[in-house]
Amino acid sequence: MQNQNKSGFSAFLGKLVRQQYFIPLTALVLLALFNLIADPAFFKISITTNSAGNAVLSGTPITILDYGSELAILAIGMTLVTSASKGQDISVGAAVAIAGSFILRMLCGGDSSSTTLHMPIICAFLLGCVVAMLFGAFNGVLVAFFKIQPMIATLILYTAGRSIAAWFNNNELPIIKDTTFSYIGGFIPGIPIPTPFFIAVLCMIVITLVLKFTNLRLYTEAVGINENSARLNGLNPAAIKILSFVLLGLCVAVVGLIKVSRVSSINYSVIAKDIEMDAILAVALGGNSLSGGKFNMATSIMGAYIIQFLTQTLYKYKVPSEALPAYKAVVVILLVVMSAPTVREYFSNLMKKIKVKEAA
Amino acid sequence: MKKKLALMMVAAMTMASVVGCGGGSDAAPAAADTATDTAADTAATDTTDTAAADTTADATEAEAPAAEGMIKVGIINNDPNESGYRTANDADLKATFCEENGYDASFAYSLKNEEQINAAQQFIQDGVDYLLLSAADTSGWDSVLQDAQANGVRVILFDRTIDADPSLYEASIVSDMRAEGDKAVEWMKSQNLDEYNIIHIQGVMGSAAQIGRSDALTETAADEGWNIVMEQTANWNAEEAQQIVQSVIDSGESFNVIYAENDNMAQGAVAALDSAGITHGVDGDVKIIGFDTNKFALEELLAGNWNYDGQCNPFQSSYIDDIIKTLESGGTISEKTIIMDEKGFDAETITQEDVDTYGI
Numbered sequence: 039m040q041n042q043n044k045s046g047f048s049a050f051l052g053k054l055v056r057q058q059y060f061i062p063l064t065a066l067v068l069l070a071l072f073n074l075i076a077d078p079a080f081f082k083i084s085i086t087t088n089s090a091g092n093a094v095l096s097g098t099p100i101t102i103l104d105y106g107s108e109l110a111i112l113a114i115g116m117t118l119v120t121s122a123s124k125g126q127d128i129s130v131g132a133a134v135a136i137a138g139s140f141i142l143r144m145l146c147g148g149d150s151s152s153t154t155l156h157m158p159i160i161c162a163f164l165l166g167c168v169v170a171m172l173f174g175a176f177n178g179v180l181v182a183f184f185k186i187q188p189m190i191a192t193l194i195l196y197t198a199g200r201s202i203a204a205w206f207n208n209n210e211l212p213i214i215k216d217t218t219f220s221y222i223g224g225f226i227p228g229i230p231i232p233t234p235f236f237i238a239v240l241c242m243i244v245i246t247l248v249l250k251f252t253n254l255r256l257y258t259e260a261v262g263i264n265e266n267s268a269r270l271n272g273l274n275p276a277a278i279k280i281l282s283f284v285l286l287g288l289c290v291a292v293v294g295l296i297k298v299s300r301v302s303s304i305n306y307s308v309i310a311k312d313i314e315m316d317a318i319l320a321v322a323l324g325g326n327s328l329s330g331g332k333f334n335m336a337t338s339i340m341g342a343y344i345i346q347f348l349t350q351t352l353y354k355y356k357v358p359s360e361a362l363p364a365y366k367a368v369v370v371i372l373l374v375v376m377s378a379p380t381v382r383e384y385f386s387n388l389m390k391k392i393k394v395k396e397a398a
Numbered sequence: 399m400k401k402k403l404a405l406m407m408v409a410a411m412t413m414a415s416v417v418g419c420g421g422g423s424d425a426a427p428a429a430a431d432t433a434t435d436t437a438a439d440t441a442a443t444d445t446t447d448t449a450a451a452d453t454t455a456d457a458t459e460a461e462a463p464a465a466e467g468m469i470k471v472g473i474i475n476n477d478p479n480e481s482g483y484r485t486a487n488d489a490d491l492k493a494t495f496c497e498e499n500g501y502d503a504s505f506a507y508s509l510k511n512e513e514q515i516n517a518a519q520q521f522i523q524d525g526v527d528y529l530l531l532s533a534a535d536t537s538g539w540d541s542v543l544q545d546a547q548a549n550g551v552r553v554i555l556f557d558r559t560i561d562a563d564p565s566l567y568e569a570s571i572v573s574d575m576r577a578e579g580d581k582a583v584e585w586m587k588s589q590n591l592d593e594y595n596i597i598h599i600q601g602v603m604g605s606a607a608q609i610g611r612s613d614a615l616t617e618t619a620a621d622e623g624w625n626i627v628m629e630q631t632a633n634w635n636a637e638e639a640q641q642i643v644q645s646v647i648d649s650g651e652s653f654n655v656i657y658a659e660n661d662n663m664a665q666g667a668v669a670a671l672d673s674a675g676i677t678h679g680v681d682g683d684v685k686i687i688g689f690d691t692n693k694f695a696l697e698e699l700l701a702g703n704w705n706y707d708g709q710c711n712p713f714q715s716s717y718i719d720d721i722i723k724t725l726e727s728g729g730t731i732s733e734k735t736i737i738m739d740e741k742g743f744d745a746e747t748i749t750q751e752d753v754d755t756y757g758i
Contacts, residue, residue, distance in 0.1 A: 051463040079650065088670040096674055098648040105641055211482055213694050224673050268743035300637045301669050303694070305662050306479050308635040356628060 048394075058325040061376065062340040065323065065369075069347050073354075076274075080354060088225060090217070098350055103231075106346030107238035107377045108293045112313065114245050115286030117333050118254075121262040122282040123181050124330030125188025127294040127319045130290055132199020133173055134310035137294030139203035141166040142304055143328040145219065146212045153215050159222070167291040174287025178280030196314075204306040214302045223299030234296050241292065247334060254332075258282060262330035316345050319366065322373050449593040468502040470489065471495055471528040472521030477509050481634065481660075482692045486758035487557065487712035491530075494715035511535035518542045522549050529723060531567075532557040543567065554721060556714040558606060564734055570724065571717045571736045575610025578708045581742045582611075582657070582687055583618045585706050589685065590652060594624035597646055599639045599658040599667060602633040607710070609661045611689065626655045634659075636666030643670035655685045661695035664688030664704065679703040680745050691743065693757030699745040702751055706745065712758060 073080040114132055119127050144165055147156030163388035173195060180191035214220075222233055228238075249255045260268040261275045268275050293313075298304050321329055323344055324337030348369065352362055375381055473495065478488040488505075495503035505524070506517035511534045522545055529551050531668055533539060536559070543566040546553050555570035586594070598615055601608035619626055632638035634647070639658060647670065648655060656671075656678075660662035664686055664723040673677050678684040688695050689708040694716050698704040717736055725729060743752060 080651075086675050088675040089677070091415070094675075096648065098645070101641070101648055105644075201477075201479055209478060209485045211692070211694065224669075297637065300640060301662075301665050303636070303662075303665065305634070305636060307481065308633060308662075309637070311633065311635060343609050347642075350645060350648075353642060354631070354649060356630070358630065372466075389458065 049177045057107045058334045058337050059340075061373065062323055062337050062344055065344050066340070066347070069344065069351060073351060077354075080351075082319065085230065086316065090227065092225055092227045093230055094232075098354065100232065102343060102346045102350050103235045105234075105350075106343040107232075107234040108296055108310075109313070109316055109320055109342035109346060110238045110339045111241050111289050111292050111296075111316040113324070113338040114241060114335065115282075115289035116317045116321050117324070117326060117335055117338040118258055118282040119188070119286050119329060120318075120321050120326060121330055121333040122279050123188045124262060125181070126314075126321075126328065127192045127283065127286055128189055128314045128316055128318075129173075129177060129192040129195035129199055130286070130293075130308040131312060132196050132203070133170060133290045134288065134294045134297060135200050135203035135304070136173060136206070136304055137166045137170040137291045138298040138304050138309060139206040139306065140169045141291075141295055142212045142214065142298055143206045144189060145214055147217075148208075152212075155214070155216050155219070157289075159219060163291070163295050166294060168286055170285035170294065171284045171292035174283040174285075174290070175280055181283065182276035182279040199397075200306050203304075203309075211213045211303055211305065214298075218321045219299055219301055223296050223301075237292060241289070243341060245253075249335065252255075254281075259332050263332070288345070306365030316366075319370060320345055322370070401551045414646060423536050434637075434678050447581070460577045461557070468497070468500055469505075469528065469726065470502045470524075471530055472518070472524070472526040472724075473503055473505045473530045474514050474517050474521070475505065475507055475509050475532045476534060480509065481662075481690075482483075482758055483690050483710060483712050487532075487714070490713045490715045494719055502630050510533055511538055515542050519545065522551050525549070526551055529553045536561045540566070552725065554758055556718060557712075559735075567734075569721050569731050569734055569736060571721075571738065573710050573716045573740060574737045575607045575710070576614055577610075577737070578710060578740055578742075579611035579614025580618075580687060582689070582706060582708045583614045583742070585742060585744065586655065586657075587618070587622070587688070591685075593619055594619070594622070594655055595627050595653040596655040596657055597627050597643060597653050597667070598629040599642060599656065599663045600629065601659040601663070604633050607689075608659060611708075615657055618758070627651050632658075632663045632666065634662060636662045636669070639663035639666035640670045643667045644674075647671075647674045647676070654683060655687070657687045659689055660692045661688040661692040661707065664695065665698075668698075668703065679705060691741075691756050691758060693753065696743065696748065696753040696757045699743055699748045700750065702745055704745060706742060708742045709740045709756060711740050714738065 080098050083095055083099055085093050086096045088094050091123070116126065119125075141162045144157055145155050145159065145160035146152045177188075177192050177195060180186045180194070181188050184191070221227075222237075224233060225231075226233055257268075257273055257278050259277045260271070260273060265275045268278075293310070297310055318328070319343035321338050323341030324334060324339070326333045326338060345366070348365070349362065352365055357365065405541070409496075473491055474490060475491070476484055488507075492503075495501040504521065504524075506514070506521070508514050508517065510740065514531075514534055515538065518529060518531065519542055522542070524567050529546055530555060531539075533555070539562045542569045543553055543562055546697050548567060551681075553567040555567050555571060555572070559570050559572050570627070596615070596619065598612070600612055616626075616629075618624070628642065628651075632642055639662075643656065643666070656664065656667045658667055662715045665688075668678060668686060671684060676682075676684055678686050682703075686704040687708075688704060689710060691707050691709045695704065695707050699707055721731055741756065743756070
């Protein structure tokens, strides 16, 4: 009886380790525990009044939800691209610059210091979506038809994107003075939760519904696992791959809108800099294989918030930000090592041994 | 095969995009742009390099007939998209070194030192009279400058200085970043605040602007006993600055000065203050200090939202023009290093005229 219980427990443990939720949850628990022990004030949430006179929530957890949301939205698209194309898009930072710049250009109508909006924000945003999806499609075509490795194909936009973004606005720095525009990256009057979080939740709901009621997940995974057998089963792998890049383009446009709204302006060379690395890291942290195939959207999104949690923790302890990438690198190394086949084999052997001992 | 195709696509794409960017300016510089940028963006394989170099040669040779009686200058600068400063700097140079003023100018842009050196060699081969240089990196210029001297090309440094023997160049026209920082710190001292709790937001670590402006603050803070609440690099990026300031607000520490090493970061910092309802500027709780005198920053000063903005003068072309005229008429330059006049603006004394004259 005792033995059975024990083996039941270790079986449970083994099952837990194999669960995709294991890596992100462990990371989350470790981070939370560390902060709780070091300084419980980390989790303090208070109500303050912002300069527009609205009561808003503030505190580190809110900041994490606020800034992690951009990453979470990108992680959605990046997960799809990773699954279908067996590679990653490294041009998202540059594409965010393009989308943001285009949205600003539409709003200010070419006059870099205009005080009135030249079109409703929603129109500018939809046009921005179209542009970002076109650039996504460009990447997708290179990957799907020309069979270029995704990282190489997206390197093109990675290098050229910021110049294109600057060109949209003739190299000027447009500034939007309309206050409604700043609601998107800030707070809507009367709602104490940051708007980016709402936008992220909306994106999550949409992608959940899409994955539930369409064949997107099945088709994407099928193409990612084995392109040839997917084709033999009547799927068009090229179309699915392009679709994944176009959907990432849509996510990019949303993030572009949030980013430019935060400061009502843009700086082409640094906006969303290196965000692609964080987005890829989010996918990896979510326990998804970076070589395509099956994916778990929820863990990717969790991964995104965990990265922001980590960043905010490091800021809190005043780690110089030139050292931040080093800390992220440690996380990446741990992830890569944990997911390496030899390490996995070792752990599963260890589990078996424990089981054998228990049985004896 | 895949690799080749990818490289071709990279080349084609950058060509197309850069031609697009150069659309506004006259044809010759645009052609030079294309050549150097292509070299920049294709991962510098031999084949593409020579191809790119050939295009540079073609572009400059094509201009040669027009050069009768004109002073031929080759200008090597950083990418104009880098910042508002660089955009203004490039526009200023283009306005001065034009055919109406008796110059036959060719431009080359890169943020990478080795590509700038390639461009310099190309200009020397093309037989320019003057080589104007804003080096990406301080080292590695000796041999190419010796080549220039051997070929009778006179070198004038602008904006940035280099580690080379002063005999290798005629003059250097630079901003003294340390003096800019000192001026701002001096202003802070003159405010006679009861206490100084400073958030110090740094630029990209190791850049001349960051070193000069940081040293000024760090040393004075140590001497005066000022408290640095947070010292962190935001890489010239508004959103990173916003996050850093947000994290200080979340931690509950009090501060009353934000020293941001450029305007964009000051803008991001102010956005964080606004969402937390902390007042800033002339009548506010927190003093805001920025650099580079972007137009939007000076407008914020004029509106009393910020307190101080230090100038980093991008208009070197008139100084260079004077030097060339002196040298051409057989004169000599008395001062090898010319430090430009730079101002600091206080929100309480700034006028609309200042905004129009000095805003970039």
